[in-house]
Amino acid sequence: MKINVKRIPADGEDFEGSEPPAIMELNGEDVVFERPIEYRLHAQLQGHSLLVTGRLRTEATMHCGRCLRAFRQAVAVAEFVCLQELTGEDFVDLTPQMREDIILELPQRVLCQSDCKGLCPVCxxxxxxxxxxxKVSREDLRWQALNRLKLT
Ligand SMILES: [Zn+2]
Ligand SMILES: [Zn+2]
Incomplete structure (x- = not known):
């Protein structure tokens, strides 16, 4: 998402659209981006800086860390704020900041539901x-916890 700063009027400019999921450059095993990254942004020049505020929204396919099930979840940045100093270039690229903010919204531990029961360690x-x-013994549960530690 590049903004032409030379063309922004005094009262700012609105941008609405989407970027392809490839901008996320992150397709791990747990989280896969397949849907466009939608944005609604307002860009405003402030002295020698560009201030961009707005919202980002997309959907990611995640894999539950306990039951391994794949599910879709919305990922939204409700208050996107980006302040960039202008260096004389015509275009300012917001993509790295968008990517970073979306990744910050991802859960630390991906779970399909907070009380997911996971898989039986035996069968x-x-x-x-x-x-x-x-019959799951305490022993089995301990091994399961250890295996999980090794995975992460
Ligand atoms: Zn689960
Ligand atoms: Zn079982």
Missing amino acids: GKDLNEGACGC
């Missing part, structure tokens, strides 16, 4: 769909 059944009947 691997998704316990959100019901109990499996396995």
Whole structure:
């Protein structure tokens, strides 16, 4: 998302549109961006700086850290603020800042729901769909916790 600062009128300019998901440059195993990054921004010149405020919104496919299920979740930046000093260039590129702010909105631990029951450490059944009947000992749970530590 590049803004031509030479063309911004005195009372600022509104920008509305979307950028392709490729700008996220982040497709890890847990989070995949496949939807456009939508933006509604207002750009305003302030002396020798460009102030851009507004909102960003997209959707990411995430994989639950406990049950491994894939699900879609909205990711929004409600108060995007970017202040950039002007260096004489015609264009200011907001993409790095947009990317950073969206990544900051991602959850530290991806869970499909806060009380996701995860997979049975014995048979691997998704316990959100019901109990499996396995006898899970404290030992098993401890190993499961250790395995999780190794994964992250
Ligand atoms: Zn889950
Ligand atoms: Zn089981």
